[in-house]
Amino acid sequence: MAPPSQPVRNTRQRVVESAVLVGCALAFLAACLLVRWPEAGPKKLSAEGLGIFVAAGLTLIIYSFLYRDNPLFKLAENLYVGVSLGYGAVMTWYLSLKPEVVDPLVFAPSRAALLDALAHRTVPILMGILLLTRLSRQHGWLSRYAYTIMVGWGAGIGIPIVVHSYILKQLGPSVRPLGGGFWDVAGGLAILVGTVTVLFYFFFSVEHKGPGRAVSRVGIWFLMLAFGASFGYTVMARVSLLIGRVHFLIGDWLGLRP
Amino acid sequence: MSTPEADLRRAAIARRVVYLLLAVAIVATTLVPTEMKVVPSPLSRKVYDRLEAMPAGSPILFSFDYDPSSKEELYPMSLALLRHAFRRGLRPIVMTHWLNGVGLCKELVERTAKEAGKESGQDFVFLAYKPGGSNLLLNMGESLKGAFDKDFYGKPTEGMPALKGVGSLRDIPVVVGIAAGGTTEMLIAYGRDRFGFDLGAGCTAVIAPDLYPFLQSDQLFGLLGGLRGAADYETLIGRPDTGVKGMPAQSVAHILIIALVAGANVYVFLIRRPRRKEA
Amino acid sequence: MLYKRAIPLIIVFVMGLLAFVHEFVPHPLSAAFREEMTTWFRIIGGFGMFIGLYSLLHMHATRIRRKQLGWGYSLFVFLGALGMIVLGLVNEPHGPLGSAPEDGTVFDWFYMNVQVPCGATIFSLLAFFMASAAFRTFRARNLDAALLLGAAVIVMFGRIPLSAMISDVFPQAADVLLEYPNLAAKRGILLGISLGAISQSLRILFGIERSYLGGGSE
Numbered sequence: 001m002a003p004p005s006q007p008v009r010n011t012r013q014r015v016v017e018s019a020v021l022v023g024c025a026l027a028f029l030a031a032c033l034l035v036r037w038p039e040a041g042p043k044k045l046s047a048e049g050l051g052i053f054v055a056a057g058l059t060l061i062i063y064s065f066l067y068r069d070n071p072l073f074k075l076a077e078n079l080y081v082g083v084s085l086g087y088g089a090v091m092t093w094y095l096s097l098k099p100e101v102v103d104p105l106v107f108a109p110s111r112a113a114l115l116d117a118l119a120h121r122t123v124p125i126l127m128g129i130l131l132l133t134r135l136s137r138q139h140g141w142l143s144r145y146a147y148t149i150m151v152g153w154g155a156g157i158g159i160p161i162v163v164h165s166y167i168l169k170q171l172g173p174s175v176r177p178l179g180g181g182f183w184d185v186a187g188g189l190a191i192l193v194g195t196v197t198v199l200f201y202f203f204f205s206v207e208h209k210g211p212g213r214a215v216s217r218v219g220i221w222f223l224m225l226a227f228g229a230s231f232g233y234t235v236m237a238r239v240s241l242l243i244g245r246v247h248f249l250i251g252d253w254l255g256l257r258p
Numbered sequence: 259m260s261t262p263e264a265d266l267r268r269a270a271i272a273r274r275v276v277y278l279l280l281a282v283a284i285v286a287t288t289l290v291p292t293e294m295k296v297v298p299s300p301l302s303r304k305v306y307d308r309l310e311a312m313p314a315g316s317p318i319l320f321s322f323d324y325d326p327s328s329k330e331e332l333y334p335m336s337l338a339l340l341r342h343a344f345r346r347g348l349r350p351i352v353m354t355h356w357l358n359g360v361g362l363c364k365e366l367v368e369r370t371a372k373e374a375g376k377e378s379g380q381d382f383v384f385l386a387y388k389p390g391g392s393n394l395l396l397n398m399g400e401s402l403k404g405a406f407d408k409d410f411y412g413k414p415t416e417g418m419p420a421l422k423g424v425g426s427l428r429d430i431p432v433v434v435g436i437a438a439g440g441t442t443e444m445l446i447a448y449g450r451d452r453f454g455f456d457l458g459a460g461c462t463a464v465i466a467p468d469l470y471p472f473l474q475s476d477q478l479f480g481l482l483g484g485l486r487g488a489a490d491y492e493t494l495i496g497r498p499d500t501g502v503k504g505m506p507a508q509s510v511a512h513i514l515i516i517a518l519v520a521g522a523n524v525y526v527f528l529i530r531r532p533r534r535k536e537a
Numbered sequence: 538m539l540y541k542r543a544i545p546l547i548i549v550f551v552m553g554l555l556a557f558v559h560e561f562v563p564h565p566l567s568a569a570f571r572e573e574m575t576t577w578f579r580i581i582g583g584f585g586m587f588i589g590l591y592s593l594l595h596m597h598a599t600r601i602r603r604k605q606l607g608w609g610y611s612l613f614v615f616l617g618a619l620g621m622i623v624l625g626l627v628n629e630p631h632g633p634l635g636s637a638p639e640d641g642t643v644f645d646w647f648y649m650n651v652q653v654p655c656g657a658t659i660f661s662l663l664a665f666f667m668a669s670a671a672f673r674t675f676r677a678r679n680l681d682a683a684l685l686l687g688a689a690v691i692v693m694f695g696r697i698p699l700s701a702m703i704s705d706v707f708p709q710a711a712d713v714l715l716e717y718p719n720l721a722a723k724r725g726i727l728l729g730i731s732l733g734a735i736s737q738s739l740r741i742l743f744g745i746e747r748s749y750l751g752g753g754s755e
Contacts (some may be wrong), residue, residue, distance in 0.1 A: 082617020194721020
């Protein structure tokens with residue numbers, strides 16, 4: 001994550017910032033010990049309680065990025081990357097590789113089950129191993145056999161599905177008969193005009209001049225309204241994420257919210 | 259005359275003042291207990307009505323497709339949906355297409371099942387995750403037990419009471435997908451349009467506007483958008499929780515941002531520009 | 538060379554043709570073929586994870602080996618990754634050949650108290666950046682920007698419960714904005730993207746688009 005542009009700091013600023021950092025760390029420890037620990041007692045600090053302290057500490061360290069990029073933030077960021085990676089690898093083992101590869105072949109319940117597994121799983125397992133050769137410069141071409149099967153299948157099956165679900169099913173409602181009351185007709189017309197003008201705007205093979213320019217302008221207005229709506233919702237999304245973290249810090253960590 | 263150094267310092271101060279204002283607004287609203295009446299939107303109500311209309315014992319598939327980065331928005335609505343499903347006596351079949359979301363999904367299912375006194379394998383099944391995305395959906399559409407021969411806890415799905423009468427996606431009347439990415443579109447194209455179930459959606463507020471075309475084409479029967487969607491659903495099931503409690507802070511934050519943007523525009527167009535023209 | 542380029546391209550075409558054609562063939566063999574293929578991809582997909590794992594660890598290992606700027610932080614990537622892998626595979630009492638780690642394990646503890654809070658918090662930083670960016674750059678300089686700003690304000694205000702307490706007009710205005718101009722524009726974009734996706738799929742099937750083949754010796 002690139003830090004926002006920052007003015008150069010002098011020695012006095014560095015000393016002040018270091019003192020503030022130490023102060024914040026002491027305040028954090030004090031908050032943990034004085035607010036939560038008295039309830040549980042030193043001998044009763046559970047894994048859950050310790051987990052809340054660790055989670056709160058990491059949360060505050062990550063928020064320190066708002067002031068300035070710093071070593072603690074980078075540490076937390078890299079630890080998060082490593083933990084996520086490790087979690088993904090372990091879950092892939094237990095939920096994918098073990099039940100699909102190891103259990104059917106190594107722990108098959110019967111001979112018939114083993115033969116069935118060999119018949120249906122040998123080729124995909126070989127393809128999976130070939131996939132890993134992508135990491136080799138010399139033998140990377142072997143991975144093409146696995147990729148081409150997946151890509152070819154995905155491209156082929158995607159064409160009828162996209163045509164059906166994203167084109168035909170979307171065109172139908174756009175060209176509904178303009179019946180009903182005044183507002184129904186107005187709404188239907190707005191959707192039809194908007195869809196056509198937006199599609200025309202994105203058609204860059206034809207120069208947008210004369211009547212085409214007017215159509216394109218209307219398309220841009222619809223796009224601006226849509227992007228404005230998306231921006232408003234995006235603000236809502238990001239603020240919701242922040243509210244959740246604040247609720248955790250105030251409620252779960254400090255226990256201040258009812 | 260301003261120097262680049264002074265400009266940088268001014269920008270840094272302005273930025274931090276905005277951060278501080280936003281933080282203070284949300285913290286203050288959180289600390290002060292405030293009740294705010296939530297009027298559920300028609301789209302949230304449609305999701306609620308559809309689950310409410312399902313007979314007890316009906317299977318329902320929940321696909322909770324998110325990871326920790328969207329947890330604060332999507333976990334509250336997922337919680338409300340599962341609580342509703344258990345209260346209605348439905349048979350939730352829970353899965354996720356996101357590998358890093360398995361732990362959240364597991365915690366959610368176990369928490370709501372414990373609250374409702376439900377047993378895994380009997381009243382619900384947690385299938386967790388398999389790779390494949392759209393191919394997994396196609397697989398599930400032919401044979402659910404073929405795609406998931408065991409649940410997360412290692413119990414065979416064959417003969418499981420929670421999956422009685424469910425051979426494939428064609429036997430599931432309603433699916434609800436909670437998405438942080440493009441899985442709703444995938445569920446529509448590779449699931450709903452092929453196998454005929456009714457599909458409801460919940461999603462982060464970022465992608466909610468993108469799903470409106472599918473609502474009009476009846477490819478989705480309802481939509482829960484962001485934390486507001488969670489608040490709507492909690493109100494409808496009569497169990498206010500994180501969603502409803504977050505609405506005062508959400509309101510204050512939105513008003514603050516609107517005020518900042520409006521104020522900046524007023525300053526630039528009505529005060530600073532005329533001054534520069536005069537100069 | 539034949540087996541490095543030509544044969545893979547033939548495989549793409551044949552697989553794509555089979556995938557396309559089987560959609561229109563109601564014969565049980567066609568359904569069996571689809572089930573077999575989707576099973577294959579479920580298995581192959583599991584191996585794909587390890588490409589990402591190796592790539593990321595290799596990148597950080599290179600950074601450590603060359604003592605590049607910030608190499609010390611890369612040690613924490615290894616610490617996190619290897620720590621989770623060891624904890625996950627130890628998996629008491631089931632072991633690596635049992636069921637997945639359950640609630641109450643150290644593995645699960647690290648997931649809930651390190652990965653979940655870090656992931657949630659990193660993305661919540663965007664709220665601050667968004668507020669700051671909107672304050673500093675969101676200006677109604679012309680009609681297009683004014684439309685965008687106006688729409689954003691209508692949705693931001695209309696979607697909060699406070700607006701409904703003042704008047705029903707505000708949430709209704711947000712609904713109208715989303716159900717008409719927003720819907721129309723998003724539908725136009727969806728149609729455009731879909732047409733582009735079909736075009737790209739055809740380019741892949743006919744071997745015009747070959748970037749998925751990767752580098753290699755040819």
